[in-house]
């Protein structure tokens with residue numbers, strides 16, 4: 391038995407079996423590459439579900455962790471700190487937002503956004519204003535609030551009851567939203583690109599329409615930018631690439647580049663409603679996480695960084711389109727920036743296995759989509775390497 395198989399088998403005896411284990415065990419990474427315990431090298435286009443935005447082992451993050459961990463890792467959340475201030479200012483100085491709340495994960499950022507919107511609506515419009523409009527095929531996380539606005543709740547009745555007053559409209563269909571709007575509506579929550587839902591980007595017109603509806607009816611507009619934000623669209627915030635800014639946004643994943651940190655950001659009039667004792671978390675805003683987030687954001691904001699994301703996105707999108715034309719194996723290409731999905735004529739499990747066997751890691755999204763989320767530091771030459779690996783994988787399937 392290989393070391394990897396022993397780790398997988400022994401893990402199965404002690405871990406809750408909520409994940410179907412991958413057949414290899416990852417050991418270390420550098421840049422866009424990872425190696426498993428058997429020494430196999432892969433191009434990592436999964437990066438922990440679109441997390442390691444600066445790739446693996448980035449010097450900037452390692453230096454920051456070393457420096458900050460040897461100074462101060464944790465303090466009570468009510469203490470202010472220089473790294474927390476710096477991270478918060480990077481978010482507010484480079485966006486339409488004025489207020490920041492730090493969390494540890496995507497679901498917690500969504501949870502904070504929902505609570506903020508509900509409290510704002512309670513004060514602004516009254517107790518009845520507690521309903522949320524979300525979208526079909528949405529994914530917002532796994533804590534109860536976030537799960538309640540995730541359409542999958544309908545296939546997981548065993549966790550019920552969920553939050554009442556949640557309506558699911560059709561994504562990219564403004565007409566499907568209006569019937570749900572009333573004086574009970576507190577917020578609309580939407581992903582600029584549905585990730586788990588199958589790499590479906592919103593049309594700018596749809597998000598602009600939601601913005602107009604929210605303005606007209608005094609409703610809080612929340613973007614879940616957990617996966618799409620922080621450079622992945624080729625803009626710092628995802629909303630910039632759609633020309634329609636929300637009132638509140640949830641962030642996580644890419645903001646920490648692999649370190650667990652999230653944030654909820656909002657415009658002044660929303661953020662203002664949270665006073666002492668309304669919400670909080672032990673680890674949120676800790677100096678170590680904030681120092682890392684500040685470093686990651688500073689890297690993303692360096693001149694040329696986002697230009698590279700846009701260039702590499704074009705290379706991959708065009709390369710996939712060429713492959714679609716020449717091979718007849720790709721049936722659809724969707725996405726935006728470096729959040730790309732392909733549907734193929736093959737079974738998705740076979741596609742994921744073939745990709746891995748041909749040296750590239752991708753993840754499943756939706757029912758049948760292979761999700762390609764390369765690190766944002768991918769070079770033009772590496773983008774070509776990714777395309778070659780995808781082509782080889784699809785060829786191997788016949």
Ligand SMILES: Cc1ncc(COP(=O)(O)O)c(C=O)c1O
Nearest residue numbers: 495496497529530531585616617
């Ligand atoms: C759009 C979106 N929102 C929220 C989450 C939940 O984030 P986390 O797993 O960090 O709780 C995810 C995770 O995949 C996500 O893609």
